[in-house]
Amino acid sequence: xxxxxxxxxxxxxxxxxxxxxxxxxxxxxxxxxxxxxxxxxxxxxxxxxxxxxxxxxxxxxxxxxxxxxxxxxxxxxxxxxxxxxxxxxxxxxxxxxxxxxxxxxxxxxxxxxxxxxxxxxxxxxxxxxxxxxxxxxxxxxxxxxxxxxxxxxxxxxxxxxxxxxxxxxxxxxxxxxxxxxxxxxxxxx
Numbered sequence: 048x049x050x051x052x053x054x055x056x057x058x059x060x061x062x063x064x065x066x067x068x069x070x071x072x073x074x075x076x077x078x079x080x081x082x083x084x085x086x087x088x089x090x091x092x093x094x095x096x097x098x099x100x101x102x103x104x105x106x107x108x109x110x111x112x113x114x115x116x117x118x119x120x121x122x123x124x125x126x127x128x129x130x131x132x133x134x135x136x137x138x139x140x141x142x143x144x145x146x147x148x149x150x151x152x153x154x155x156x157x158x159x160x161x162x163x164x165x166x167x168x169x170x171x172x173x174x175x176x177x178x179x180x181x182x183x184x185x186x187x188x189x190x191x192x193x194x195x196x197x198x199x200x201x202x203x204x205x206x207x208x209x210x211x212x213x214x215x216x217x218x219x220x221x222x223x224x225x226x227x228x229x230x231x232x233x234x235x236x
Contacts, residue, residue: 055085058231059144059162062122071150072157077125078111080146080162080228081135083183091189091225092165093182094132094173095215107182107217109160109224110135121159129163133181134172140165146227149220153201160224184212189225190235192217 060068081092096106110129118124122145126137140163149158171181192210198218199205208226210217217225229235 055162055164055232056143058233060146062120062142062145062161065145065147065159066121068147070148070157071152072148072155074154074156075114075121075124075159076112076156077114077121077128077159077161078109078224079125079129079140079142080109080160080224081129081133081140081165082162083165085164088185090183090185091228092133092135092171093184093217093221094178095180095182097175097177097179106219106221107212107215108221111158111160113156122161125159125161126163132174132178134169134174135165136169139167139169146224146231149223149227151220156220158220158224160227162228182212182215184210186229186232186234188212190229193226193229193235 083090093107094110096108110132111125112128114121114124122142126140129135130137142161142163144162146160173181189210192212194209196209197204197206207218208222210222
């Protein structure tokens with residue numbers, strides 16, 4: 048796809064439209080789909096969660112987390128959590144739109160994704176209490192790694208989109224968010 052001529056915001060939902068979409072979950076959370084190098088050489092930033100966390104240990108995710116009472120809105124939650132997890136300051140992010148919310152069934156989160164273009168080249172620093180490593184994947188390599196797979200989690204078989212990225216597997220809510228993003232942008236049909 049020729050991203051040079053693509054207005055990313057025109058392909059995404061507005062925050063208000065996304066918030067009106069129903070999704071499973073009774074606890075509000077938000078993530079940022081951070082993109083560097085847009086439009087010439089876009090790469091998405093993911094975190095590999097620490098293996099000793101109580102929830103979603105070792106999984107690949109977008110930076111984000113639960114909404115706090117002090118957060119202005121879910122967009123701020125995504126920006127705040129991204130800063131806490133990978134040291135991207137909110138003033139370096141231009142939020143260009145949102146994606147449909149995704150629900151998690153085991154943990155009952157309603158995750159609201161926002162898409163943001165990250166400026167500057169300051170180094171990213173993982174928060175050692177939450178993030179084992181920071182990963183960068185190009186859109187083409189993500190599209191090439193896509194497959195629907197049957198996984199067994201906690202003894203329950205699930206059919207889910209996956210992205211097999213050599214040493215890591217992106218699946219679950221993150222893979223559903225990523226699939227929505229790649230489909231909306233026309234990178235994946």
